Every structure is written in structure tokens, then in C-alpha cells.
Amino acid sequence: MFFEKNKETMSRKDIENLQTELLKEKIEYAYKNVPFYKQKFDEYGINKNSINSIEDIRKLPFTTKNDFRDNYPFGLFAADMKKIVRIHSSSGTTGKPTVVGYTKNDIETWSSLVARIAAAAGVSDEDIIHIAFGYGLFTGGFGLHYGLEKIGAAIVPASSGNTKKQIMLMKDYGATVLVCTPSYALHIAEVARREGLDIETDLKLKVGMFGAEPWSNKMRQKIEEALNIKAYDNYGLSEVMGPGVAGECETQDGMHISEDHFIAEIINPDTELPVKDGEYGELVITPLTKEALPVFRYRTRDITKLTKEPCVCGRTSARMYKPIGRTDDMLIIRGVNVFPSQIEEVLFSIDGISPHYQIILERAGALDSATILVEANANLFFDEMKKQRQFLDKINYELKTTLGLDVAVKLVEPHSIERSEGKAKRIIDKREM
Amino acid sequence: MDINDYKITQISVFIENKKGRFYNVTKTLKESKVNIRAMSLADTMDFGILRFVMDKPKDAYDSLIEKDFIVKKNDVLAIAIKDESGGLSELLKIISDLDLNIEYMYTFVNALENKAVMLFKFEDIDLAIEKLLDENIELLKEEFFKRV
Numbered sequence: 045m046f047f048e049k050n051k052e053t054m055s056r057k058d059i060e061n062l063q064t065e066l067l068k069e070k071i072e073y074a075y076k077n078v079p080f081y082k083q084k085f086d087e088y089g090i091n092k093n094s095i096n097s098i099e100d101i102r103k104l105p106f107t108t109k110n111d112f113r114d115n116y117p118f119g120l121f122a123a124d125m126k127k128i129v130r131i132h133s134s135s136g137t138t139g140k141p142t143v144v145g146y147t148k149n150d151i152e153t154w155s156s157l158v159a160r161i162a163a164a165a166g167v168s169d170e171d172i173i174h175i176a177f178g179y180g181l182f183t184g185g186f187g188l189h190y191g192l193e194k195i196g197a198a199i200v201p202a203s204s205g206n207t208k209k210q211i212m213l214m215k216d217y218g219a220t221v222l223v224c225t226p227s228y229a230l231h232i233a234e235v236a237r238r239e240g241l242d243i244e245t246d247l248k249l250k251v252g253m254f255g256a257e258p259w260s261n262k263m264r265q266k267i268e269e270a271l272n273i274k275a276y277d278n279y280g281l282s283e284v285m286g287p288g289v290a291g292e293c294e295t296q297d298g299m300h301i302s303e304d305h306f307i308a309e310i311i312n313p314d315t316e317l318p319v320k321d322g323e324y325g326e327l328v329i330t331p332l333t334k335e336a337l338p339v340f341r342y343r344t345r346d347i348t349k350l351t352k353e354p355c356v357c358g359r360t361s362a363r364m365y366k367p368i369g370r371t372d373d374m375l376i377i378r379g380v381n382v383f384p385s386q387i388e389e390v391l392f393s394i395d396g397i398s399p400h401y402q403i404i405l406e407r408a409g410a411l412d413s414a415t416i417l418v419e420a421n422a423n424l425f426f427d428e429m430k431k432q433r434q435f436l437d438k439i440n441y442e443l444k445t446t447l448g449l450d451v452a453v454k455l456v457e458p459h460s461i462e463r464s465e466g467k468a469k470r471i472i473d474k475r476e477m
Numbered sequence: 478m479d480i481n482d483y484k485i486t487q488i489s490v491f492i493e494n495k496k497g498r499f500y501n502v503t504k505t506l507k508e509s510k511v512n513i514r515a516m517s518l519a520d521t522m523d524f525g526i527l528r529f530v531m532d533k534p535k536d537a538y539d540s541l542i543e544k545d546f547i548v549k550k551n552d553v554l555a556i557a558i559k560d561e562s563g564g565l566s567e568l569l570k571i572i573s574d575l576d577l578n579i580e581y582m583y584t585f586v587n588a589l590e591n592k593a594v595m596l597f598k599f600e601d602i603d604l605a606i607e608k609l610l611d612e613n614i615e616l617l618k619e620e621f622f623k624r625v
Contacts, residue, residue: 420491420524420547421547422547422548422549425489425491425547425549426549427487427489427526427528427549427551427598428526428580428581428598429519429521429526429581430580432524432526433521454523454524455491455493455523455524456493457491457492457493457498457546457547458545458547459545460493
């Protein structure tokens with residue numbers, strides 16, 4: 045299903061022409077309204093005439109999270125507070141939060157973008173949508189809420205917390221769509237089962253729209269089986285808008301980027317040069333239609349790849365694949381680069397493994413060690429020590445072949461890994477650097 | 478004779494090698510009024526496998542599952558041997574001569590007068606029952622564990 049079909053099926057040439065025009069306008073707009081960009085553009089000798097084709101975006105400087113911090117709280121805003129109608133911000137666990145603002149038009153744009161990804165996932169005004177994202181400064185809750193309202197669906201803004209009650213609401217109100225983080229979706233399935241619910245008959249869920257944390261295709265399978273739904277991924281980040289930047293269609297083969305609103309590039313994070321088509325690198329996004337907060341070439345730190353091949357759904361937009369990691373969540377263990385998603389792929393390829401795991405990093409002397417905690421269950425428990433060891437050795441071997449690194453695998457009791465209602469805590473780094 | 482009469486239900490429990498884990502298992506068994514007849518613990522640095530023979534294996538199994546323990550049921554054989562020097566050795570020689578594979582074994586103390594009881598997990602329990610009975614080895618039945 046489409047929300048704005050004519051825009052979602054523009055020819056590649058029209059998309060690029062539109063992007064070039066919007067980019068020129070945005071450069072002029074930011075130059076006039078944001079001292080930070082005025083100074084940057086002067087320094088780089090950039091004005092709207094520097095842009096003649098979409099490739100010319102490479103002349104522009106990058107914007108990073110630090111630029112947001114340096115201009116905390118409102119230094120990057122281009123609109124007066126009078127025009128701003130909403131402020132969101134990051135949790136700021138590592139310092140000052142990242143603050144973003146929206147004008148009335150921005151909220152409209154954002155809602156339409158979310159409506160697009162919802163329609164692409166098959167959601168319509170017939171649906172009852174249970175949103176278990178936290179409502180608050182985090183863009184997930186309100187972002188999805190406004191977009192889904194725009195589609196005309198009935199929304200249950202459950203927010204986060206109290207899983208048993210959430211399940212009761214889903215059952216009693218007949219939710220057909222679940223919106224939350226993928227790890228929380230699994231937690232819901234587990235609690236529902238423990239409470240004695242029959243997922244197929246007690247719940248009416250058809251579709252899940254999950255985002256806000258990286259998850260693998262194997263995890264998707266687990267969620268789809270556990271909740272008897274189709275699980276769709278979507279992508280966004282508050283610095284460039286929020287959720288709704290990209291989302292999967294029913295083909296589930298990459299997330300369609302709304303390119304009439306964003307320019308997406310993939311660069312090598314070290315050389316900062318574009319990678320070859322289809323290669324993995326860091327995703328860089330330039331929003332083209334934001335009024336409150338124009339941003340250029342934002343470094344998302346997400347590692348992914350793009351394809352511009354036409355999709356069977358009819359959309360012409362570039363698709364981004366599930367990020368396989370972040371430039372900043374890449375773990376360096378004994379000098380080997382490891383993305384937690386690689387570990388997840390290996391674990392989830394083993395039959396019967398529980399979806400709850402945690403990676404513990406420790407340092408003894410100068411040597412790092414990684415231990416992966418996996419929750420045991422009847423499928424993974426053998427009454428014989430020999431078979432139990434063989435099973436653990438097999439996981440260890442698979443990890444070693446994939447990662448090129450020896451990691452210990454430890455079975456722990458069920459429910460001993462902390463469940464999260466927001467983003468799952470997969471990594472416990474106890475190393476003192 | 479039904480060879481199934483000689484199959485003794487054994488319950489195995491996965492426990493993490495952490496303080497209080499073993500106690501939690503025994504507490505659950507106590508609450509369901511199950512009496513432990515024989516047990517063994519195989520342990521590693523990280524985890525252990527507890528194996529029990531009990532008077533009420535079904536109650537034990539259900540109560541442990543209820544408490545979210547990871548539990549497996551298996552059949553083992555209970556073999557009575559002379560409680561004297563060489564008793565076990567004699568039995569093991571027979572088992573070895575019969576070419577039966579033992580996966581693990583443990584003892585059941587204070588069972589019978591002048592006799593010791595050993596619990597065996599064989600690779601092929603049916604074959605083991607048949608061959609050991611042929612050798613006139615004394616196999617105990619499950620009722621025995623309900624009585625003692």
C-alpha cells in the first residue's frame with residue numbers, strides 16, 4: 045500500500061533533480077538563519093551555486109553529534125522559538141543531550157513520512173495500533189503516534205512499562221499492529237506465553253513495526269514466529285527527523301528511503317570518501333525539507349549499504365539494508381573488530397537458542413576476554429556433560445569462524461538476563477581502558 | 478516380564494554454578510514433599526547438572542518446571558551389588574564384557590542390607606536390561622524407590 049504514491053514512485057531522474065533543487069534552497073536557508081552553517085559555508089566557500097548536480101553534495105562539510113553538543117541547546121535552530129511547536133532530545137547519557145526542534149510544517153512532514161512507512165508495511169485506517177514506545181523526549185513514541193494517526197488508525201498509546209498490563213490491553217482492545225523495539229516485542233511474547241495466552245487465538249496481531257535498535261534477520265524470524273505476525277523494520281534518527289526516514293515494504297528487502305525528503309550517502313568512515321555502490325559504509329543523511337533544524341551530511345554512525353535497484357513493490361527509492369552495526373558500537377576485542385550483530389547472527393542460527401543474550405567484556409592484565417551469556421532452556425540442556433560441552437564447543441567454533449576470535453560461551457538460567465522495555469542492553473563492557 | 482518395570486525415572490536439572498542455586502532446587506522439592514533417594518552433581522566452572530532419583534518423580538518434575546527450572550527426564554537402571562570389596566569391580570567387568578556403554582553412574586547409599594545400589598545411565602537401556610538380566614544381575618524396580 046502507498047500513502048503518497050506519486051512521490052514514492054518518481055523516476056530516479058526526477059528524484060535527483062528534486063534533491064538538487066531542495067539542497068540548493070536549504071543551503072541558502074541555513075546560510076541566512078544558522079550562524080554555525082554561515083561560518084562553515086564561508087570557510088568551505090559554499091553557496092547555492094556550488095551545487096549543480098547531486099554529487100556536488102560532497103563539497104559540503106559533515107555535521108556530527110558533537111556539532112549538536114557544541115551548539116547546545118538551540119544553536120543549530122533556524123526557526124524562531126515562536127515557530128517551533130515541539131522539542132525532542134536524546135537521553136544524553138554520555139553528556140549533554142542532543143536537542144532537536146520542529147515547526148508545525150515539520151510535524152506535518154514527519155507525520156507523512158511515518159504514514160508512508162506504515163502504509164508500506166500494510167497498515168491502514170482499519171488497524172488498532174498498540175504503541176509501546178516510551179512517550180517523551182524520545183522521538184519514537186510521538187513520531188509513530190502522529191504518523192499513524194494521519195493514516196487514520198486507532199491508536200492505543202500504551203507507552204512503556206508494565207508488560208502484563210500491556211498484554212491485557214492488546215488482548216482486550218484487539219490490537220492488530222504492535223509498535224515497539226524488537227527486543228521488547230520478544231519480551232512481550234515471552235511474558236504472554238508465561239501468562240498462559242495463546243498468541244494465535246488471544247491476540248489479533250498481524251503486523252509489527254519495530255525500530256530504534258539494530259536487529260538481525262534471524263531475530264525477525266524469531267519475532268514473527270513468537271507473535272505470529274509480519275515484522276517490519278524502520279529507520280530514523282532524531283537529528284534528521286526521527287522515525288520515518290526509511291521503512292520496509294511488504295517485500296522485506298531493505299528499507300525505502302523517502303528520498304524526496306532526504307539525501308542518503310554511504311561513506312568510508314575513515315577516509316570520508318564515498319564507497320562503491322552496494323558496499324558497506326557509514327550512512328550520511330541530509331534532510332531536505334526540515335524548517336526548524338536544517339542539517340547537512342549528518343554522520344549517523346550506522347554501518348549499512350544502499351541499493352537503487354527497483355523494488356518489486358513499485359517504489360523507486362533507494363533502499364538501505366539493516367545496519368549491521370555502528371561505527372561507535374563496534375567492539376575491538378584483542379584487536380579484532382566485532383559488531384554485536386555478527387554475534388547475534390551466529391547465535392540465532394543455532395536451533396532452539398533463546399533470543400536473550402548478553403556480551404560481557406573483561407580485561408585481565410592486558411588481555412581482553414569476551415563471554416557470551418546465553419539463557420539455557422530445555423532444548424539446550426543435555427543430561428550428559430559430554431553432550432553439553434560439545435554443544436557449547438559448537439557455538440564457540442561457529443563464533444570463532446565468523447569473528448576470527450575466541451569467545452567463551454556460558455549458559456545461564458532462564459530469565460537471568462535483564463529484560464529491557466526499551467533498547468536491549470546487549471553489551472556489558474567491564475574493561476577499564 | 479515387562480522390561481519397562483526396570484526403568485527408573487531420573488530427573489536432571491541445569492543449575493548455574495552460583496550461590497544458592499542448589500538450595501533453590503531442594504527447596505522446591507521440599508515444598509512439593511518429594512523425597513530424594515539418590516543424587517549426583519556433575520559440575521564445571523560455570524554450570525552443573527544435578528541428577529536425582531526420587532520417590533515421586535512426576536511431582537518433582539512438575540514442581541521444578543513450574544518454578545522455571547530447566548529439567549530433563551531420563552531412564553536409568555538401579556543395580557544391586559554385594560556391599561563388599563570387589564563388588565563394583567565384578568559388576569563393571571560383566572558390563573565391560575557385555576560391551577555395554579555407560580554414560581555415567583552414581584551410588585545410592587544405605588539401600589539394602591549387605592548390598593549397595595548403583596545407578597547407571599546406559600547408552601542403550603533396553604539392551605542393558607536384557608543382557609544384565611541374562612547374567613542374573615539384580616535390577617531394582619521403580620516401586621523400590623517409593624518404599625525405602
